[in-house]
Amino acid sequence: MEIIVCVKQVPDTTEVKIDPQTNTLIRQGVPSIVNPFDKNALEEALKLKEKHGGQVTVISMGPPQAAEALKECIAMGADEAVLLSDRAFGGADTLATSRTLAAGIKKLGNFDVILCGKQAIDGDTAQVGPELAEHLAISQLTYVSKLDITDGVVRVEREHEEGYEVIETTLPVLISVVKSINEPRYASIKGRMKANRKEVPVWTAADVDVNLDEIGLKGSPTQVRRIFTPQQRVQGEIIQEDTARAAVTRLLTKLNQAKII
Incomplete structure (x- = not known):
């Protein structure tokens, strides 16, 4: 079984700060982690591999330092990893991000299952x-808390x-999972040694089949105008x-005084 897991490196939520000028996350000097829901997706992928055999490939779109998140996934048990990184991808909203990831997955080739966390904790x-799933024209099952694939x-x-809800479909399929589906495993010493030796290939916009007008900031139909508390x-x-009648009378008086009624 060929399994692809989409992961994202996100800022540690306890350290999130917003740039008031650009309304974007300040990432400099902020610790980064693998999106927790994506770890649940990876754990489920590893369980499928243990049951059916095959290969688990993790893919991410992000800056060069996102390679560290992919190496952490390899340490947990993933076989291969690919990072989509290019300034042309920067500023992407969810639609432009999904277009880029779809292009990367198409380059990877055939797959049976794509697993994602239900959402990223930063967005x-x-x-x-x-x-x-729409870009790849495959079935999608979201908010999954239990998964079985047989025949x-x-x-x-x-x-x-x-x-x-209990739902059935056939392969290929994209599945997004919730936290309750499993407990992600810890990386083993052997896995960390493998990850340290692993070179994560980096694909740029020139390496995948994308329309430059449909990716990054230019290809994003939504933009953050303002962030406020x-x-x-x-x-x-x-x-x-003392009585319900007295309470109602007092309430009506206050509503009249506030010119609500």
Whole structure:
């Protein structure tokens, strides 16, 4: 089974700061980590490999230092890694990012399963996975908390607010997972030694089939105009009276005084 895992290097959320001029994350001097949900996706990929055999390849789009995140994935058990890195990719929104990742995956060749975390903790959009599936014209299953693949049939439990759904589809498929699906393993000493020796190939815009007008900032239909902290709500008042009628009367009086009714 050929499995691809999309990962992202993100700032440690305890250290996030915003540049007030550009409305973008300040990454200089901020510790970076592998997006936690992507570690769950990688763990599930490794479990599929242990059950079905095959290969796990991790892919990421980001600056050169994102190679460290990919090496961490190799230390956990991934076989191969590819970094998409080019100034032309910079400033991308989710749509432009998914186009770039799709181009990289197409260059990798055949695959059976693509696994993603449900969302990145720096953007929290949960859009890249579904958009990627659309670019590749494959089925997608999102918010997956349980996964089984048997004889080419994919069966999942999908979380939602009122419980879960059981859904089936066939390969190839893109699956985004939630935190409850597993507990990511720790990297072994042998895995870290392998990762230290591994050279992560870097593909630029010239190495993949992309339209330069559809990637990076130029290819992003959405842009951040302003980031601000919402005004704190004024704490409400609890009306306490001896009877319900008295409480209602007092409430109506206050609403009238505030010109709400």
